[in-house]
Amino acid sequence: MTTTLTVLRGYGEPVEGEALVMREGFSPRYDLDRLTGVISRIGHSAEGLSIKDRILVIPTVKGGVAGGWAFLDLLHKGIAPKALVFGKLNPVMVQGAVLAKIPITEGWSTNALDQFSNRDVIRVDPQARTIALVRKAVVTHGKH
């Protein structure tokens, strides 16, 4: 596999993991059950899925200042995502990611939603400013 995106900017150490691809904006306050780490907003594209240990691929943000504390809280509870890969973000997400030391990037050279699917293993390198596909997900039936 050779799919590699470049990003505009990033923070944190390189990390590899399974993607959770969202089709709309994300806010820990609006969309997430922060006791379980499961997306709880009715109708969200990832409703019912856990963010734990996943690399979240998110096109935009909505709201909200909760992320400034929430990612550290999720880390403390053992249900934090492994990295955040945003198309567009706001400072809250950066402030929250830096506090929790979760890698975060912004900006895509091509649309990541077209390149990656749920459960694809991807590698995020914030310093090299790249997102690379490591291997495609094994297709199974049911929720990812």
Next chain:
Amino acid sequence: MNTGTMELTADEQAMLRGERGRALQDAIQFQIEVGSFFEAERFVPVTNVHVMGDIEVMGDAGLGILREYSDEHVHCAVPTSTNAQCMHFADIDDVKQDAGEEKKEREVLKHYRQMRIAPTDTCINYQTVYQPKLGEHVAWGDTGTVIYANSVFGARTNFEAGKANVAAALTGRTPAYGFHLDAVRKGTIAVDLKAKMRDLADWGALGKIVGHPNQDYFAVPVFRGVGDMPPSDALKHLGTSLASYGSMAMFHMVGVTPEAQTSDTAFGGSEPRNTMTVTDADLDAVYRSYRYVDGRNNVVVFSGPQLSLFEIQRLAELFDGRSVAPGMRAFITTNYAIHSDAKRLGYVDTLEAAGVTFLKGVCFYILQGLSRIREENGWVNLISNSGKLVNTITAHRFNTVLRRTEQCVEIACTGTLK
């Protein structure tokens, strides 16, 4: 010393070397890491900080940070207030909160006081606590407060969340990126307002119409064609909704806001990247887009943001002599200062006589234990005149419906969902 992309003053270098104590060293290190992400070149001094943080969102880990700072006996460098909190500290049968978390929240508030942060517990600090001037740099930590500061006052702040606003309070400065810079404050989207704005809910609906399809922190809508001068509460509902749906931190309103004397001034010589027109039909479509679901118990909430004195006055007039219907609950959230005045003026008594419950120092959607409270009460539909609230509370799996203020009161008093 790693200063990232930032050039530091001698004072800032001393902080970073730890010469002002471990807490300030930790705070400025964090600020440099965030500032460097956005390629900030320097810090800018701030005159005021608004801290967002309660036990519901910061958890034990966040409390630990406050505890460390507080134990070092550090004080804020500038006047600092707190945002709405998660605990109402009152004995309300159907809004029971967890005793263990309440104890922790009291510790949060204790640490704030020790750090010389004033626990105002309000998300409308701009109406009741501090009004920065044109060009004044502040560091505010609630999206509604930020967009009001940038837009209506012409002050300068980014969304400052979590440790970022506590750090700004301690160091008295923040990295100069985003809305601290002239270039970012130019309008990017033209919005021609053709709709007649009849209610605060209309302003929230307008924020949804503009914010939802344009989710971008750095997008700055410019509203043109606004008729009557909108009052503070209208701009409050518009701003909180734009920030909620669009994650936006600033808007201009030609002839109304200070950096938009003309449309050309608002766009700063640039062309808008797109133009929208909003009509009465667009507002009506927003209201029609909500659907009720079957539910015996429902709730009408006036919150998100906390209500001003004039909003409470109007609700007192609308509820006067009426009663909240069986199967319905009605809540108002406001801060302690407004509640005190509303009590003195008789508004609280009128509303409580009608069966409306006040929650002080909180905002409804950030209540600790809200999902459990919803389940315990069997609440299904949540009706509000706040465009923000019907968006922010959805993680708790309410079915939310936006309605105009008078309709909300009618629904609360009749139980008829319409």
